Amino acid sequence: MSAVNTDPIxxxxxxxxxxxxxxxxxxxxxxxxxxxxxxPRTRLEQVAAHYQVFGGRSPINDQxxxxxxxxQKDFVDHGIDVPVYWGNRNWDPYLRDAFRHMADDxxxxxxxxxxxxxxxxxxxxxxRENLSEANAGIDLELSRLRLYFNHPGFVTxxxxxxxxxxxxxxxSHVVFVTHSIPSDMNAVSGGPEQYAxxxxxxxxxxxxxEGAGASAWTLAYCSRSGSPHQPWLEPDINxxxxxxxxxxxxxxxxxxxxxxxxxxxxxFDLDTEAAETAAELGMAYQRVATPGTHPAFVAMxxxxxxxxxxxxxxxxxxxxxxxxxxxxxxxxxxxCCPNLRLPLPAVP
Numbered sequence: 001m002s003a004v005n006t007d008p009i010x011x012x013x014x015x016x017x018x019x020x021x022x023x024x025x026x027x028x029x030x031x032x033x034x035x036x037x038x039x040p041r042t043r044l045e046q047v048a049a050h051y052q053v054f055g056g057r058s059p060i061n062d063q064x065x066x067x068x069x070x071x072q073k074d075f076v077d078h079g080i081d082v083p084v085y086w087g088n089r090n091w092d093p094y095l096r097d098a099f100r101h102m103a104d105d106x107x108x109x110x111x112x113x114x115x116x117x118x119x120x121x122x123x124x125x126x127x128r129e130n131l132s133e134a135n136a137g138i139d140l141e142l143s144r145l146r147l148y149f150n151h152p153g154f155v156t157x158x159x160x161x162x163x164x165x166x167x168x169x170x171x172s173h174v175v176f177v178t179h180s181i182p183s184d185m186n187a188v189s190g191g192p193e194q195y196a197x198x199x200x201x202x203x204x205x206x207x208x209x210e211g212a213g214a215s216a217w218t219l220a221y222c223s224r225s226g227s228p229h230q231p232w233l234e235p236d237i238n239x240x241x242x243x244x245x246x247x248x249x250x251x252x253x254x255x256x257x258x259x260x261x262x263x264x265x266x267x268f269d270l271d272t273e274a275a276e277t278a279a280e281l282g283m284a285y286q287r288v289a290t291p292g293t294h295p296a297f298v299a300m301x302x303x304x305x306x307x308x309x310x311x312x313x314x315x316x317x318x319x320x321x322x323x324x325x326x327x328x329x330x331x332x333x334x335x336c337c338p339n340l341r342l343p344l345p346a347v348p
Contacts, residue, residue, distance in 0.1 A: 003081045009143055009309045011083050011102055011110040012301075014068055015095065015127055018088025019058025019264060025091070026051045032090040047225070050268045060263035061091070063292065064115070067261070070293040074302055082305065085110070087134070089127065095134035102140060109141040109312075111305050115260050117149040119196040119328070120181055120189045125337040128346035135347065142347050143312055145304040147328040149200045150207075150321045153300025154291060158204070158257055159211035161288035165253040166212055169284060172251040173244055174214040175237065176205040177274075178258025179265060180221035183231040184340060191336035198233065200325065204257050207323050214253075218244075222269040237270065238277045251284035259290050260297070266290060 020029040026048045034044065051058060064086060071084050083105065087098030102110055112131065116123035124147060131142065148154050166172060178201050190196025201219060209217040220240040224232045235243065237254070244252065254274065256266050270287050278285035291297035303320065310317045311330055319327040331348045 002079060004079045004306065006080060006082050006305060006309045008109050008141075008312050009082065009111045009305060011085060011105075011107040012071070012305055013098060013102070013110045013112040013142075014064065014071070014084060014086040014115070015112050015131065016064050016086070016088050016115045017060060017263075018091030018094075019060040020051060020091060021057050021061055023052065023056030026056050029091050043225075050264065053268065053272065054264075058264045059267060060261065061088075063261040063263060064088075066293050067115075067298070070298045071301055074298045078302060080302060080305070083107075089130045095130055099134050099138045099140060103138050107140060109143060111143045111145055111308050113145045113301055113304065114147075117147055117154055117260065118178075118189075118200045118258070119147060119337055121185050121337045121339060122181060123197070123337075124332065125339060125346055128332070128348075129339065129344045131347045132345045143308050144330060144332075144348060145301070145308055146319075146330055148300060148304065149204055150323050150325045150327070151300050151304070152320055152322050153296045153298075153303065154260075155204060155207050155211070155322055156296045157291040157294040158208045158255055158288070160294075162208055162212035162214065162253060162255050165286045165288050166214060169251045169253065169286065171215070172253045172284070172286070173249045174209055174212070174217040174253045174255060175240065175244075176201070176208070176217060176219045176255045176257045177222055177237050177270060178219070178256070180224040180233045180236070182226065183233060185337075186233055188340065189337050191333040196337075201257060203323050203325050205255075208255060208257065222274070223265045237274045241274065241277050241281060241283065245281040245283055249283065252278065252286070254285065254287040256287070256290055261290050261292050 020026045030044045030047055068086050085098045085102055087093055087095035114127050186197045205219050220235050220237045221233045222237045254270055259266055275285050307317055321327045
């Protein structure tokens with residue numbers, strides 16, 4: 001098989017959040033996550049207890065290892081001769097180490113894929129700030145792979161999983177769930193578009209509900225943190241389940257459209273807390289899988305690399321999307337998803 005043209009991109013960087021892998025890692029990891037935000041130690045210890053339920057180990061790094069291996073195999077199978085690296089914002093392997101590794105290997109221009117599909121400060125710009133810091137003094141050229149909330153490779157796995165769950169309980173109410181963010185962060189997400197975070201999730205929920213044949217659905221949020229005096233997106237998934245129970249809903253299918261893999265927010269907030277709430281209410285509860293290493297999701301990453309390489313060469317590009325939203329741009333506008341606390345440099 002002849003090699004596929006990826007010029008000028010000569011590497012892919014998988015960019016993720018990171019997570020602890022043993023009990024002693026948990027508090028240092030949470031200190032990394034909350035650095036500069038003045039979060040009290042008591043709050044860190046409360047969150048640390050969530051990790052200790054799972055032996056002090058988050059599943060996210062193992063899931064990234066699986067995704068990394070799946071991408072590498074998919075590249076080989078499709079004639080793409082591009083090495084794949086991996087770096088985290090908040091735990092080993094850190095982004096800085098990934099940049100040093102790429103530089104040592106002679107990489108000149110790397111595409112980067114963020115394991116977050118939607119527009120927001122915490123889901124996009126904060127990653128780009130961390131990439132800027134990690135690249136300081138190394139100065140590799142970087143090409144972002146566009147956010148992919150409306151790419152068929154992201155939507156299709158949710159449609160399939162939701163349809164399978166509804167085949168078991170056809171009359172279930174479908175509850176789509178994502179990570180809550182502060183209301184002011186949502187308001188400025190997407191730059192001039194505004195409220196992009198919420199709107200994008202509503203569009204994905206609509207697409208999945210229609211594709212899976214759901215008769216009733218709603219959008220809820222999980223994993224709220226921060227000051228109780230600051231407004232965050234609502235309703236919380238547990239509160240929402242109680243509301244549905246009062247309305248007489250006997251069965252729910254929970255679809256974590258805000259997440260690409262079954263990491264801590266999924267296995268604790270949904271599989272543990274929300275599942276317990278549903279049990280207390282006498283409500284049947286199914287939680288469907290995230291994309292993980294679904295073949296369509298892995299293929300999407302390859303397609304996005306080739307799409308961005310073609311755009312960087314100045315070639316005509318066809319961008320795969322579903323639904324009514326336009327494809328996310330390759331480069332974010334300067335005022336897109338601003339840092340409301342402290343403006344910092346961010347890579348394109």
